[in-house]
Amino acid sequence: MKHYVIVVVSSLLSAVLAIFFYKQVEDPKEVIIRETVPAKYTNFADPFKMPQQRPFLSAAPTNFTDAAEAVRPAVVNIRTIQGGKGFDLWGANSMGTSSGSGVIISADGFIITNNHVIENSENIEVTLNDRREFSAKLIGSDPSTDLALLKIKGVDIPYLSFGNSDSLRIGEWVLAVGNPFNLESTVTAGIVSAKGRSIDILEGQDRIESFIQTDAAVNPGNSGGALVNTAGELIGINTAIITRSGRYEGYSFAVPANLARKVISDLRDYGQVQRGLLGVFIDEVNNTRAEELGLASIEGVYITRVTPGGGADDAGLQQGDVIVSINGIKTKTLPEMQEQVGRYRPGNTLEIEFIRKGKQSKARVTLKNKSNTTSLMTARNEKVLRDLGFELRELTREERRRLDVDGIKVISIYRNSLIERTNMDPGFIITKIDDKGISRVDELIKKLETATGKVMLEGIYENYPGEYYYAFPMD
Numbered sequence: 001m002k003h004y005v006i007v008v009v010s011s012l013l014s015a016v017l018a019i020f021f022y023k024q025v026e027d028p029k030e031v032i033i034r035e036t037v038p039a040k041y042t043n044f045a046d047p048f049k050m051p052q053q054r055p056f057l058s059a060a061p062t063n064f065t066d067a068a069e070a071v072r073p074a075v076v077n078i079r080t081i082q083g084g085k086g087f088d089l090w091g092a093n094s095m096g097t098s099s100g101s102g103v104i105i106s107a108d109g110f111i112i113t114n115n116h117v118i119e120n121s122e123n124i125e126v127t128l129n130d131r132r133e134f135s136a137k138l139i140g141s142d143p144s145t146d147l148a149l150l151k152i153k154g155v156d157i158p159y160l161s162f163g164n165s166d167s168l169r170i171g172e173w174v175l176a177v178g179n180p181f182n183l184e185s186t187v188t189a190g191i192v193s194a195k196g197r198s199i200d201i202l203e204g205q206d207r208i209e210s211f212i213q214t215d216a217a218v219n220p221g222n223s224g225g226a227l228v229n230t231a232g233e234l235i236g237i238n239t240a241i242i243t244r245s246g247r248y249e250g251y252s253f254a255v256p257a258n259l260a261r262k263v264i265s266d267l268r269d270y271g272q273v274q275r276g277l278l279g280v281f282i283d284e285v286n287n288t289r290a291e292e293l294g295l296a297s298i299e300g301v302y303i304t305r306v307t308p309g310g311g312a313d314d315a316g317l318q319q320g321d322v323i324v325s326i327n328g329i330k331t332k333t334l335p336e337m338q339e340q341v342g343r344y345r346p347g348n349t350l351e352i353e354f355i356r357k358g359k360q361s362k363a364r365v366t367l368k369n370k371s372n373t374t375s376l377m378t379a380r381n382e383k384v385l386r387d388l389g390f391e392l393r394e395l396t397r398e399e400r401r402r403l404d405v406d407g408i409k410v411i412s413i414y415r416n417s418l419i420e421r422t423n424m425d426p427g428f429i430i431t432k433i434d435d436k437g438i439s440r441v442d443e444l445i446k447k448l449e450t451a452t453g454k455v456m457l458e459g460i461y462e463n464y465p466g467e468y469y470y471a472f473p474m475d
Contacts, residue, residue, distance in 0.1 A: 351364055
């Protein structure tokens with residue numbers, strides 16, 4: 001028995017010694033263990049106890065190739081020629097040229113671009129992406145939105161369809177497509193950085209600045225080009241950049257497609273924009289004003305004054321009301337409200353939601369034109385008044401009641417004009433033309449359009465007794 005114990009112990013010792021010497025001479029091995037476990041975010045002991053971030057999900061496909069292929073053929077180069085009818089002080093021809101981009105929006109050759117691209121031009125040349133060249137006709141322009149409409153004649157003309165710029169969301173991918181300097185096309189990508197942005201670059205009392213801001217690269221020559229979504233739909237017209245160097249620095253701005261569509265429809269149908277007015281003077285809602293009015297948030301557009309006899313006055317809106325939506329679309333800022341109103345014409349009725357003394361109410365406002373009527377004006381009609389040199393509007397209800405007359409009020413007179421030479425003053429109320437009563441602006445325009453020889457206007461001034469007469473020739 002003792003013999004077996006000695007044998008077992010000897011065997012165990014031999015085995016242990018063998019393993020020990022083997023480990024001493026064997027090279028170490030790296031062991032890799034693979035396990036299927038969920039990934040975890042590192043815990044930084046957030047003192048604010050923010051909820052754990054969910055895994056990233058892409059909002060939309062970022063493959064731009066299909067959209068770029070669809071858009072490029074419809075974006076054109078526009079070359080304009082200005083001057084050329086004389087010489088400067090140094091004896092050189094004063095002709096100048098400029099270049100920009102445009103977007104074909106119909107199969108029959110209508111092109112939308114920026115007003116500043118074609119402004120003061122005598123000849124407009126359009127080059128398509130396939131290098132075909134055309135002479136373009138200017139249909140109309142609108143400095144208030146910096147848009148213009150051109151027309152070319154051709155066959156097999158590619159064009160873009162409009163998208164819905166209201167559906168754009170901050171952070172959404174967009175493409176800026178231009179055709180500058182005859183480079184055939186340039187395509188850049190970016191995201192929507194902001195909407196309803198005003199950068200104070202347009203002039204005029206009727207200006208509408210409610211730009212889409214993006215970080216897609218836009219350089220000189222891309223003005224008038226297309227801003228499109230990843231589906232290849234036109235959702236803006238590239239118009240401006242903010243820069244200190246003269247080159248792109250990350251801020252580009254486009255006119256929203258929904259506003260552009262209305263403007264160019266007016267230019268095509270009437271030769272000018274039919275601008276509907278609410279009849280109010282407005283201002284932003286700031287923190288102080290929101291506290292004074294008891295508003296739940298710093299949003300909306302504050303009415304500082306209501307135009308007598310205007311659409312807002314007729315609907316019962318008052319100074320101090322805060323407009324918060326138009327036709328169900330929120331108007332958080334002044335540019336957003338201007339864009340919404342800018343989509344409609346005189347005679348259109350809008351549902352206005354507003355806050356008065358802490359209570360939310362609604363009103364239906366019928367838009368009017370500058371003359372305080374619901375009539376649509378054509379470029380030809382406005383030309384009659386512009387050539388004569390005055391601006392007119394119809395009397396309000398309160399003015400008709402107070403003065404006990406029907407008539408048309410002269411609100412401004414142009415310098416060195418035919419009307420100024422008659423010594424007429426602003427504020428004159430026209431009651432008769434050639435001894436026939438008149439009370440509507442459109443009626444007066446029709447009579448002026450067909451008049452020959454001398455025309456006599458009869459009327460009164462509110463603060464001066466008696467009747468006054470002014471005569472001028474109509475050639």
